[in-house]
Amino acid sequence: MKFVIAIVKPNRVDDVREALSTVGVRGMTVTDAKGYGRQKGHTEIYRGAEYKIDFTPKAKIEVAVDDAQLTLVIEAIRRSASTGKIGDGKIFVLELLETMRIRTGETGSDAL
Amino acid sequence: MKFVIAIVKPNRVDDVREALSTVGVRGMTVTDAKGYGRQKGHTEIYRGAEYKIDFTPKAKIEVAVDDAQLTLVIEAIRRSASTGKIGDGKIFVLELLETMRIRTGETGSDAL
Amino acid sequence: MKFVIAIVKPNRVDDVREALSTVGVRGMTVTDAKGYGRQKGHTEIYRGAEYKIDFTPKAKIEVAVDDAQLTLVIEAIRRSASTGKIGDGKIFVLELLETMRIRTGETGSDAL
Amino acid sequence: MTTALDTGNTAWVLTSTGLVLFMTLPGLALFYGGLVRTKNVLSVLMQCFSIASIVTVLWVAVGYSLAFTPAENPAVNAVVGGLGKAFLANVPRGALTGSIPETVFAMFQLTFAIITPALIIGAFAERMRFGAMLLFMALWSLVVYVPVTHWMWGGGWLQRMGALDFAGGIVVHVTAGVAGLVTCLYLGERKGYPTTPMPPHSLTLSVVGAGMLWVGWFGFNAGSALAANGAAGMTLTATQVSAATAASVWSFLEWQRHGRASVLGIITGAVAGLATITPASGYVGVGGAMAIGAVAAVVCFFSATTFKRRLGYDDSLDAFGVHGVGGILGSILTGVFASVTLGGTEQISIGRQVGVQLLACAATAAWSGGMTWVLMKIADVALGARADEEQETIGLDLTNHEERGYDLT
Amino acid sequence: MTTALDTGNTAWVLTSTGLVLFMTLPGLALFYGGLVRTKNVLSVLMQCFSIASIVTVLWVAVGYSLAFTPAENPAVNAVVGGLGKAFLANVPRGALTGSIPETVFAMFQLTFAIITPALIIGAFAERMRFGAMLLFMALWSLVVYVPVTHWMWGGGWLQRMGALDFAGGIVVHVTAGVAGLVTCLYLGERKGYPTTPMPPHSLTLSVVGAGMLWVGWFGFNAGSALAANGAAGMTLTATQVSAATAASVWSFLEWQRHGRASVLGIITGAVAGLATITPASGYVGVGGAMAIGAVAAVVCFFSATTFKRRLGYDDSLDAFGVHGVGGILGSILTGVFASVTLGGTEQISIGRQVGVQLLACAATAAWSGGMTWVLMKIADVALGARADEEQETIGLDLTNHEERGYDLT
Amino acid sequence: MTTALDTGNTAWVLTSTGLVLFMTLPGLALFYGGLVRTKNVLSVLMQCFSIASIVTVLWVAVGYSLAFTPAENPAVNAVVGGLGKAFLANVPRGALTGSIPETVFAMFQLTFAIITPALIIGAFAERMRFGAMLLFMALWSLVVYVPVTHWMWGGGWLQRMGALDFAGGIVVHVTAGVAGLVTCLYLGERKGYPTTPMPPHSLTLSVVGAGMLWVGWFGFNAGSALAANGAAGMTLTATQVSAATAASVWSFLEWQRHGRASVLGIITGAVAGLATITPASGYVGVGGAMAIGAVAAVVCFFSATTFKRRLGYDDSLDAFGVHGVGGILGSILTGVFASVTLGGTEQISIGRQVGVQLLACAATAAWSGGMTWVLMKIADVALGARADEEQETIGLDLTNHEERGYDLT
Ligand SMILES: Nc1ncnc2c1ncn2[C@@H]1O[C@H](COP(=O)(O)OP(=O)(O)O)[C@@H](O)[C@H]1O
Ligand SMILES: Nc1ncnc2c1ncn2[C@@H]1O[C@H](COP(=O)(O)OP(=O)(O)O)[C@@H](O)[C@H]1O
């Protein structure tokens, strides 16, 4: 199995979720994050004090998938998350050794 | 070493922490997350506008452990996080290549 | 490639970001987290009800790097995040199988 | 009309002046601010504060005079007043309006001139650029609010025609509500409306604002009696009864439709009851107030929920759906429940009076609607009214003001 | 008692009416709302707004009349008034109560009728279902608040017996405090209490509410003088002194016990001082006010911290621990410090008066406690009073109102 | 000066007393509290509440008497009053100050005695330990505020010299502003200042506070007329005009410099306009008020932005930059615009009066500055004034009060 981490723009999350559902993904976990990269941040000014904020808001989507699903999943994320603008984000793939569904104790693919 | 990621219900975190301590885990990192899965979300209505919220609040617990501890740790999490209801969450196990304690520079198991 | 996860004190994040830039890291993702470990938490009291809070605020920095960069990156984080006090945090290194830049579809090192 | 200063009446109108300003700063600002998304909260607060500031300057400069000073020429005076009191010239400290100092009257009226344009914000929230908003509001205050105030309260044609508007159903709510409808039609709906969820970012904030509006409305309505007497007492009573009845009925309707009552519902109901009773507040009895409150809840409930969604326009925070509809409704019902035969204070023929009220509403709505479109066009051409897509995505706070509403980390 | 309208007195009571409503909307709502967990904040705000609405309707319909209109039969009148002024019939605009319009008096009293049941919320917060809460409060307002008000202020038996209660220690705080204790005993403690931490979700909100309560209390106490004169001035002074003394003493006690003072502590102390001085506020001097404030802080400090934990009942926000205990304490101390011998205004024998005060508290507590249990039972059987486990876990906001307090992402 | 009680005037001053207390609790507390970082919000709220409590006790005990009771010895009376009214002894309910009860006057003045030290908080926010802060404030209130009040309003030397200060430019803003500057110089800048970003944690909160300050200032200035008449009306007008003008000008300056206007800017401008008009508010006309508001915005804008950064001291929330500078500026301009020749009310030679005003400011600044340093030293030696590095990093809320401002999870 693989553990896929996708960093996307916050307003893309719903589309990504739908796209993943259509390729058979039944669950995922999303976390709010701040991203640093080529996309530049913004400036804030308070009584003349100018602050450069380098981080931009991102959403981190984590999804565990079967090896068989992987390419479909990556493609689904890319398609649904892409706006063509800098800052669209990244997809990272890690090896997933084991999975367990807490409720049932099922392991492996059955736990996804 | 292994990197264990557990997605659990927010109100289980304290129990999981205690369970992990009892099996000798000395540290862990917890993040607020939103989960999507079989457990269904809720509805919100504002002046007639009905919003279906598919995500449910979850806590993500990350803990790095020795290979020797792994089974104990997984069992401890399962036991303490399980309520038997849909949405109890998942445990994911990844391979952990290296660890370092920033304060001392120690690496490997000593850094846990 | 490697996927580096660093748990650091929140007020170290900017220094870590700068340190990473100087060693050629072009992007990273940061998440707010709560840490449990040797560093002890604090107490809160509300109308005589005393609560022991075991968790301390931490920042989780995730950065994907080339194998070549790894040692430099680890060293940069350690140097910039260390205060010498308990609670400075940890660095975890995982194997990263694949990376993709969503905007362009580039993969591997080019996507970093 | 007495001609000696009454310190008690003056004390009450001074207090009411504070209460009505409080309705805008921060009352309405919070009520609206809580309903938008986090990324736009400051833009709403900013709009309220900047309107309060610019309108104050304009009001003192010419607004008060044009609204409340008779123009020499009677024909002109039917539609707008004169400039004899520009910059409050010829308003010595000793000058009285009834039994209170004229300066107090001028400031009390100023607070109405402030909240009226501020009400419009609710219709175009989350998508109008700050510069154009401010230009539009400055013009609107002079071109719409000031003349209509003169028509109704400054000796203009509506007043002479016998239209009844105790505390501003026509002057405040009809003008602002209709203007709101026009501005949101002009700007078009927010990006993603209605598919994308746009939940209130802090109902807590909105509830605080609602509480301030409710209490402040005592000054708005009972203060309009310009005296601390039985009339003020009955006006306050009618206000309280209508607000409470409307809030209760709204909750009941929600419970009927959704199986539960909501806090957004109850505060919206209260505001609907308050807006609707306004023109009638000084003329009706307890029964009339209850009836008006109940009708207000039913009508505004449908206009703000079903109706709006069906027609598909994006009145972001229901400035028209609640204030406009409530204002029109209340102005018409004033023609009914003001009658002595229904426990009111006026010796009127209900049929005839309703006709007068309808005419007054129509004329005011037409003027406000038409002028609003023209002024929006001017502001748009001059400064660009609509925030571009990126500004809307990132939010107006960062893009228009380079600030963030919260930094809670 | 003068029989001519005094505009100054009227202006002050009109203002006080606004101030006391402001104490509930949004004052108390925020004070309580900030103390609960995020998932329940709206439920508290909703409870306050719905109580304000329903009680207003009931008060105007029958409450005011039953409380303040004499019943024909003197025996009946000892316990409850008549219906002669139902729907404020026979209350013309010209009618006076002392030197102010009766409508103003009726509305001023309404704001007390609103905040009293709202105070009870603090005892059962985070676990009572909305429907049952509303039914209970409507009944309680008629069965407990209205009669007790008549006993004490409407010519009923307590008043005739010579009990002293200037602004509501017995009528407001004893009735609500005891009712709170009974409701929390009836419902049982919250899931996880006392082991699970249940920290306030926003002390900032509670501090805002506390500030509103403090200022609003000027209207509550000094407004009860029904005049803008030296009596009102001294009452306001006593109120301010007691609040400040209690806040200081509470901080001192915390510093003694925990080595630091807290903001929750100082606002709780201030509220304790305000609740406790209420019945005495119009009768005491500066020294008496300081003494009452100091004693209030010490007694409420222990009742809200040590005492409650020892007995183990879950008075979520200390409605009984602060308001109930403070009310009883203040009502008794009124019998002491009201005496001219101690700088007060009353020619009384302290011993006898304390006895009268004790009897009044006991009778009121018994009636309120007993009826509260009965009415809770009725509401429970009819609609189900206790939120089920899942509702408590998810929170009342989403489960009872389908809304969320904040969406700050 | 009339010697009969006027209920209308009394009603207005009672109301103003509530308004000015509301400026501190919770107005100023929120205005300041929103500007600090999340980890310190409670410390600011706590400082405001504890100051309000301790100062109330001290004021009633000796402060009021020392400020407003003549000392036997005329020489002594030039600098401080007597103890004849300690604990408000010899202040019967019937006692009058002008046409209002003396108790009302004493409480109205108390609210000024409360907000003045509270203003200082803005200068040392986020780094002063609670215990030392409280000790310092108690001493400062007696050593600085009370005497200066006597100098200016209690028959002391400034008043006899003919200095003009209608509502507290010298007594409130100069004393507090200069004290702020000294405290922040004494404590040194916050850890990380100015390199580390220290953005406001909740501008929403600050805007709420600003709204409360604006409205409350009606009581502050117009209440100082101690009557509900034309003087109060004109004072309120001047206050509103100056605030609005300053807010508008500040926004304009920001737009010039940064290409956009901000909400923090507009509320800061409004407060600058309010602080600056204070000493002049009762003496000037509309034109004077506009001029003062405009100048206030320009001068404070540069003192709070450019100036402070250039000199590098850390006046955290610009207590000196806005209140101090505004107070001095306003006190001087009073000498100009109070003149009848410029639409004011005073028959003065502008040149001479400006000299008197300058002298008054200088003397007050010198006394406040010097004593502040001494008292800080005392508090520091006694209890340790500066939070240590770890406390500053973790925040004052957890380390000084063991509480957290928000728990929104
Ligand atoms: N090396 C990296 N490791 C982890 N996260 C990264 C890395 N590079 C970029 N990111 C994440 O991806 C987001 C988008 O990257 P950015 O360079 O801004 O745009 P793009 O991906 O379009 O080139 C960043 O905000 C950051 O959250
Ligand atoms: N494939 C997945 N990848 C990542 N997280 C998942 C995945 N499936 C489920 N989760 C997480 O586990 C949580 C619980 O899953 P769910 O299907 O709702 O219940 P259960 O685990 O009891 O079957 C989800 O809310 C989500 O956070």
Ligand SMILES: Nc1ncnc2c1ncn2[C@@H]1O[C@H](COP(=O)(O)OP(=O)(O)O)[C@@H](O)[C@H]1O
């Ligand atoms: N085994 C672990 N797995 C995951 N995170 C850990 C682990 N141990 C420690 N951490 C994280 O590192 C942080 C610092 O660890 P701690 O033991 O407090 O100090 P130190 O790293 O200096 O020994 C913890 O707060 C926690 O977030």
